[in-house]
Amino acid sequence: MEHEYYMKLALKQAKQAYDMGEVPIGCVIEHNGEVIGEGCNMRISQNNALAHAEVIAINKACDKVGDWRLEKCTLYVTVEPCPMCAGAILQARIPRVVYGAANKKAGCVGSVYNMLNDSRFNHKAEITSGFMEKECSELMKKFFKEFREKEKTKKCGYIFDFDGTIADSSYLWVKVDRDFFACRGMEIPSDYAEKISTMSFYEGAVFTKATYNIEESVEEIMKEWHNAAVHEYEKNVALKENVVDYIRFLKRKGHKVGLATASNPEFYLPVLKKYAITECFDAFADGTLKLPNKENPDIYIRCAELMNIETKRCTVYEDILQGVKSAKKAGMTVVGVYDERNRHSATEIKAAADRYIMDFGQELKAMTDHKRG
Numbered sequence: 229m230e231h232e233y234y235m236k237l238a239l240k241q242a243k244q245a246y247d248m249g250e251v252p253i254g255c256v257i258e259h260n261g262e263v264i265g266e267g268c269n270m271r272i273s274q275n276n277a278l279a280h281a282e283v284i285a286i287n288k289a290c291d292k293v294g295d296w297r298l299e300k301c302t303l304y305v306t307v308e309p310c311p312m313c314a315g316a317i318l319q320a321r322i323p324r325v326v327y328g329a330a331n332k333k334a335g336c337v338g339s340v341y342n343m344l345n346d347s348r349f350n351h352k353a354e355i356t357s358g359f360m361e362k363e364c365s366e367l368m369k370k371f372f373k374e375f376r377e378k379e380k381t382k383k384c385g386y387i388f389d390f391d392g393t394i395a396d397s398s399y400l401w402v403k404v405d406r407d408f409f410a411c412r413g414m415e416i417p418s419d420y421a422e423k424i425s426t427m428s429f430y431e432g433a434v435f436t437k438a439t440y441n442i443e444e445s446v447e448e449i450m451k452e453w454h455n456a457a458v459h460e461y462e463k464n465v466a467l468k469e470n471v472v473d474y475i476r477f478l479k480r481k482g483h484k485v486g487l488a489t490a491s492n493p494e495f496y497l498p499v500l501k502k503y504a505i506t507e508c509f510d511a512f513a514d515g516t517l518k519l520p521n522k523e524n525p526d527i528y529i530r531c532a533e534l535m536n537i538e539t540k541r542c543t544v545y546e547d548i549l550q551g552v553k554s555a556k557k558a559g560m561t562v563v564g565v566y567d568e569r570n571r572h573s574a575t576e577i578k579a580a581a582d583r584y585i586m587d588f589g590q591e592l593k594a595m596t597d598h599k600r601g
């Protein structure tokens with residue numbers, strides 16, 4: 229059968245694209261029983277968004293016949309043409325198109341739209357769709373399956389905790405508490421920090437109101453704390469040394485970067501914005517997701533899912549012992565990060581983590597040294 233002969237030639241072109249690591253699409257143009265143009269997708273190898281199989285084949289065919297019109301030709305292509313190629317087919321006045329696999333996401337010969345059968349245009353083409361569909365789509369499926377597997381093994385995920393790990397913010401709540409009492413002419417009680425450390429925001433406000441006879445309502449107390457913290461994050465919280473360079477380095481290497489924190493965007497975003505690294509983050513597993521606290525590995529696992537990276541390919545940076553332990557439970561590589569506030573648990577963190585760092589410059593150096601070796 230005639231169609232089969234030419235579609236097999238188009239498939240041969242598609243296999244050439246496949247061998248070059250390109251999306252495997254091939255095209256041939258037939259005229260009077262002769263192939264007058266052929267091409268395969270070469271978008272990557274030619275660094276050209278326009279180097280689609282059909283455009284390359286149309287170029288060759290026009291050269292060959294010495295005419296911009298390709299009348300009495302049939303164009304065979306393994307995958308349904310995109311908007312650009314459907315447009316090129318119109319421009320070249322090609323009267324017949326035979327394609328293999330449908331392109332549900334971008335096909336403009338029936339899937340998303342049918343550019344070759346719209347009476348508002350001055351040209352139409354006769355279309356045969358789904359011809360040798362199985363062979364054509366199998367090659368595409370094979371390519372994308374391998375592509376996804378390659379992508380998965382190439383990339384790693386790096387998950388950062390916020391407070392105490394990348395941000396020098398451990399002083400913040402002490403300051404908010406001190407100011408809270410100072411405003412009321414009181415000294416902060418010496419055991420206050422320890423008492424409220426395990427309480428939620430709400431529990432802390434209830435406790436504070438009852439214990440220290442605060443006039444304002446629980447809601448007002450919470451609002452005051454919240455506003456004071458937002459102000460402090462915006463104005464004064466700094467990121468730790470070398471962390472910005474390290475995160476930028478990871479992104480340049482094509483890795484994924486995520487934030488796993490119980491904190492909320494109104495606190496951490498102004499800080500990330502200040503350092504212009506918000507765009508470096510591919511995923512935010514934060515307080516808005518209402519996940520269990522870090523005594524549970526869920527937040528790290530969710531962050532890996534959001535980055536689309538397997539958990540075993542993720543590295544977590546944490547300054548809190550509980551977080552280190554949970555991330556280990558999730559099967560991730562865990563790096564303990566020094567923070568003033570958690571000095572007392574440094575020994576335990578060192579024992580539980582895969583390694584321990586004082587500064588992100590150490591990670592940056594280890595990575596660049598590794599590359600050199």
Ligand SMILES: [Zn+2]
Binds near residue numbers: 280281282312313314
């Ligand atoms: Zn195209």
